[in-house]
Amino acid sequence: MTATVAQATQVYQVFIRASAEAIWEAITTPEFTARYFHGARISITPDHYDSRGPAGEVWGDAQVLEFDPPHRLVHGWRSLYDPSLATEDESRVSWEIEPQDGGFCLLTVIHDRLEGAPKTAVSVSGPGWTMVLSGLKSLLETGEPLIDYSA
Amino acid sequence: MDDDRVFKALADPTRRHLLDRLFERDGRTLTELESELEMTRFGVMKHLRVLEDAGLVVTLKQGREKLHYLNAVPIRLIHDRWIDKYTERHVSALAELKTTLEERTA
Numbered sequence: 658m659t660a661t662v663a664q665a666t667q668v669y670q671v672f673i674r675a676s677a678e679a680i681w682e683a684i685t686t687p688e689f690t691a692r693y694f695h696g697a698r699i700s701i702t703p704d705h706y707d708s709r710g711p712a713g714e715v716w717g718d719a720q721v722l723e724f725d726p727p728h729r730l731v732h733g734w735r736s737l738y739d740p741s742l743a744t745e746d747e748s749r750v751s752w753e754i755e756p757q758d759g760g761f762c763l764l765t766v767i768h769d770r771l772e773g774a775p776k777t778a779v780s781v782s783g784p785g786w787t788m789v790l791s792g793l794k795s796l797l798e799t800g801e802p803l804i805d806y807s808a
Numbered sequence: 809m810d811d812d813r814v815f816k817a818l819a820d821p822t823r824r825h826l827l828d829r830l831f832e833r834d835g836r837t838l839t840e841l842e843s844e845l846e847m848t849r850f851g852v853m854k855h856l857r858v859l860e861d862a863g864l865v866v867t868l869k870q871g872r873e874k875l876h877y878l879n880a881v882p883i884r885l886i887h888d889r890w891i892d893k894y895t896e897r898h899v900s901a902l903a904e905l906k907t908t909l910e911e912r913t914a
Binding site for chain 1: 833834835863866868877878879880881882883884885888
């Protein structure tokens with residue numbers, strides 16, 4: 658059986674040559690996220706996760722479950738950017754930033770509790786999270802995004 | 809962080825096979841992975857270790873179990889750095905020609 662069933666727990670990890678503070682800022686402020694996260698303007702405060710499309714449309718709206726700058730962030734995930742995914746159950750995204758030797762940080766993203774959101778699981782797997790994290794790494798290390806979402 | 813480790817890890821058929829198994833379904837224990845391979849537990853452990861060092865496999869503890877997850881980000885980074893650059897139109901045209909010719913002879 659060749660399966661393309663996306664997993665209910667997905668793990669992504671990347672080394673980024675940047676400080677934990679810089680990574681935290683890039684994850685939580687809309688000016689940064691707009692440049693690597695499919696153009697989404699994401700604001701994360703201690704109690705709320707808000708993601709907006711370029712025209713201000715709501716792409717994500719969820720609770721923040723853990724907020725420990727610049728180390729750990731956990732928030733809910735609802736795929737409001739796509740009507741066919743928006744009705745699925747809320748899942749959960751955890752970000753962990755661990756400083757390493759040599760000016761690097763190890764960033765781990767775990768997207769789990771996707772049992773009730775199989776279409777979202779497919780949507781975020783494959784190029785989904787890997788492209789976001791590759792873009793985040795590029796932006797922080799070179800100052801340039803991989804894809805120009807403003808175009 | 810280290811392209812060499814990723815290329816070396818991918819340069820072995822058993823390790824690519826392990827990645828394919830994890831791609832189908834990950835979050836698996838060593839025992840589960842071992843049962844699908846004609847190899848000793850020690851051999852599988854050794855290969856998983858190389859994949860872990862390259863960042864292609866990430867382990868998470870769940871209770872007493874260690875679960876192995878596929879991390880596709882290093883492959884994405886290699887793709888963005890090495891593949892995109894060379895996959896211009898003429899390369900895909902050649903790939904198409906190859907497919908067409910192979911379909912004809914099939």
